[in-house]
């Protein structure tokens with residue numbers, strides 16, 4: 128089998144951190160693979176999986192719409208290509224987004240992940256924090272969740288699996304709908320590549336088909 132190619136959407140946000148975490152995850156899985164930055168629609172055809180990084184979801188969505196990549200990315204994900212959206216990336220994947228100030232945010236979304244997300248859900252005082260999470264699909268050892276002005280998943284469709292909740296509040300912070308994974312936190316910043324490895328395994332399966 129040829130090596131896999133993973134794209135990181137590189138319009139805005141913590142692109143470099145995701146590129147590095149993906150490279151490290153490929154190494155620890157002993158897999159041959161490339162990690163490339165995706166900026167334009169013509170970059171989308173050559174990848175086997177996509178990561179949409181954290182950052183500012185309105186900026187990422189608007190730029191992707193304006194340069195035409197949003198549509199092409201939507202088509203590929205709908206056809207089964209695996210995608211991991213972290214923080215703002217999860218918001219871009221979602222069907223519905225709102226915040227407490229303006230209500231429905233009416234931003235450009237991929238409209239694929241059947242969840243409603245509340246943006247900036249942790250308020251001002253604790254808008255950034257770290258907390259141990261239990262994520263069964265990646266093993267028993269706790270995963271350090273890094274939350275930075277993070278969204279929360281308020282409701283999920285029947286086809287969506289909840290991968291993690293915040294212990295104290297039961298808030299949903301990681302979900303999977305088949306080939307689509309979304310996290311409220313930043314796995315690329317935790318120094319633990321297990322979530323990227325989990326994603327890469329989906330990509331490997333997809334590439335085999």
Ligand SMILES: NC(=O)CC[C@H](N)C(=O)O
Pocket residue numbers: 180181182183184185213214215216218246247275276277278
């Ligand atoms: N760290 C992040 O990605 C923050 C997300 C950002 N607050 C948004 O709503 O788009």
